Amino acid sequence: MDLPREFEERMKKLLKEEYESFIKTYNEMKTQGLRVNTLKIDIDEFLKISHFKLNKVLWAEEGFYYKEEDKPGKNPYHEAGLYYIQEPSAMAVGTLLNPQPGDRVLDLCAAPGGKSTHIAAKLKGEGLLVANEIYPARSKILSQNIERMGIKNCIVTNESPQKLSMKFKNFFHRILVDAPCSGEGMFRKDPATCREWSLDNVSMCAQRQLDILEEAQKMLMPEGILVYSTCTFSHEENEGVIEKFLKKHPEFTIEEVKGFEGFSHGREDWILSEELSLRKTIRLWPHKLKGEGHFIAVLKKQDGEEGKIKNNRKKIDKKSLKYYYDFAKQYLQNPLEGYFILFGDQLYILPEGVPDLEKLKVVRPGLHLGIIKKNRFEPSHALALSLNYKEVKNNIFMDADSSEIIAYLKGESMYFDGKRGWNLVSVDGYAIGWCKIANNMLKNHYPKGLRWVGL
Numbered sequence: 021m022d023l024p025r026e027f028e029e030r031m032k033k034l035l036k037e038e039y040e041s042f043i044k045t046y047n048e049m050k051t052q053g054l055r056v057n058t059l060k061i062d063i064d065e066f067l068k069i070s071h072f073k074l075n076k077v078l079w080a081e082e083g084f085y086y087k088e089e090d091k092p093g094k095n096p097y098h099e100a101g102l103y104y105i106q107e108p109s110a111m112a113v114g115t116l117l118n119p120q121p122g123d124r125v126l127d128l129c130a131a132p133g134g135k136s137t138h139i140a141a142k143l144k145g146e147g148l149l150v151a152n153e154i155y156p157a158r159s160k161i162l163s164q165n166i167e168r169m170g171i172k173n174c175i176v177t178n179e180s181p182q183k184l185s186m187k188f189k190n191f192f193h194r195i196l197v198d199a200p201c202s203g204e205g206m207f208r209k210d211p212a213t214c215r216e217w218s219l220d221n222v223s224m225c226a227q228r229q230l231d232i233l234e235e236a237q238k239m240l241m242p243e244g245i246l247v248y249s250t251c252t253f254s255h256e257e258n259e260g261v262i263e264k265f266l267k268k269h270p271e272f273t274i275e276e277v278k279g280f281e282g283f284s285h286g287r288e289d290w291i292l293s294e295e296l297s298l299r300k301t302i303r304l305w306p307h308k309l310k311g312e313g314h315f316i317a318v319l320k321k322q323d324g325e326e327g328k329i330k331n332n333r334k335k336i337d338k339k340s341l342k343y344y345y346d347f348a349k350q351y352l353q354n355p356l357e358g359y360f361i362l363f364g365d366q367l368y369i370l371p372e373g374v375p376d377l378e379k380l381k382v383v384r385p386g387l388h389l390g391i392i393k394k395n396r397f398e399p400s401h402a403l404a405l406s407l408n409y410k411e412v413k414n415n416i417f418m419d420a421d422s423s424e425i426i427a428y429l430k431g432e433s434m435y436f437d438g439k440r441g442w443n444l445v446s447v448d449g450y451a452i453g454w455c456k457i458a459n460n461m462l463k464n465h466y467p468k469g470l471r472w473v474g475l
């Protein structure tokens with residue numbers, strides 16, 4: 021790989037005798053991983069049904085290395101949300117954040133959603149996840165990934181950290197700042213980051229990271245946990261940012277966390293700091309473990325006030341839900357219930373404990389159920405992916421290695437002898453989308469934007 025000269029020189033100076041083994045990794049293959057979505061399938065069952073050649077990632081029980089030839093990105097199980105393709109080192113962040121069912125968690129820099137979907141799996145459907153992304157186009161991709169993984173208790177916002185912190189004062193039990201960074205740890209995975217690297221950019225990133233952390237800390241409850249992570253090696257963006265943050269916020273301390281084989285500690289000596297607790301931060305190096313470069317700091321807020329959040333939301337008039345209930349009676353074993361909310365004609369169920377979202381740009385205020393049309397209800401793709409086939413009355417089952425499932429994913433209509441009306445299509449028993457049956461024809465409702473092309 022063609023690395024920036026200044027980057028190589030810096031790393032040589034810092035790593036000294038370790039440099040040779042570090043630099044050799046750039047001639048090796050990048051590591052690739054997938055994380056089983058335990059919201060939909062348990063790990064043993066996944067290992068039984070998938071024919072991938074997988075090896076365990078040490079620091080994430082749901083994480084596995086896969087082999088390129090298995091092409092897990094182009095597989096019906098992927099579309100059914102049975103796993104998320106995630107760089108193995110990145111899985112350490114969810115492990116160390118360690119969210120508990122019932123927690124309120126904020127993922128402040130969330131797109132495309134690797135860590136958010138990991139957090140959601142750990143919440144096991146209980147509690148609240150707010151997944152935020154500042155760029156509109158990226159927030160849509162984040163929302164799609166949340167939906168594919170069948171997550172019900174997540175709202176997706178498209179806001180700046182400043183705007184969010186005005187709303188959610190001292191509200192979250194756990195916050196993740198997976199900060200935008202110079203990406204030095206991802207050069208093998210993403211050569212574009214390598215081309216864009218400069219020392220000026222490193223400094224700019226460090227300032228932006230501090231600004232983001234400043235907003236994040238306002239939203240954390242006392243005793244809450246704030247995890248800061250980057251995928252870069254630069255000490256300015258790692259130990260440097262944490263040192264500056266702690267100086268300004270003595271109410272935070274660095275937590276001692278469970279290490280895993282291959283993890284290294286932070287380098288306070290690289291920023292000439294006497295703050296020895298910086299050693300408790302974690303570094304993941306490609307020459308010491310099977311993964312790309314990462315930095316993780318787990319911080320705890322010792323004191324402060326707990327926030328009170330108002331919720332003046334009016335309950336929705338049940339009459340406007342008539343078409344939803346007609347649909348649910350005809351097609352679901354039991355109607356999904358909860359706190360309903362209508363955004364225009366789009367119907368959602370809000371997760372529990374969501375405060376008033378007024379004045380925020382909300383991409384997805386919870387589980388999208390569908391659209392209330394003039395005289396009927398049309399179920400959403402998100403609803404399909406959040407269901408188990410046992411919750412639905414009409415089902416169509418397809419095998420993962422059948423030509424039918426490929427045709428379905430390509431958006432084709434086909435002859436099919438099934439029950440009239442809406443049917444849930446499943447691959448090996450895992451929901452993948454809707455179709456409608458009429459006159460022995462299957463009308464395909466797999467979303468246009470997700471359809472497979474060129475196979």
Ligand SMILES: C[S@@+](CC[C@H](N)C(=O)[O-])C[C@H]1O[C@@H](n2cnc3c(N)ncnc32)[C@H](O)[C@@H]1O
Binds near residue numbers: 110131181232
């Ligand atoms: C490292 S990526 C996040 C990856 C994500 N957590 C995951 O695991 O899939 C950082 C994200 O921060 C966003 N970002 C950029 N500038 C930002 C800012 N000023 N405030 C908050 N987020 C920002 C980027 O658009 C990007 O999506």
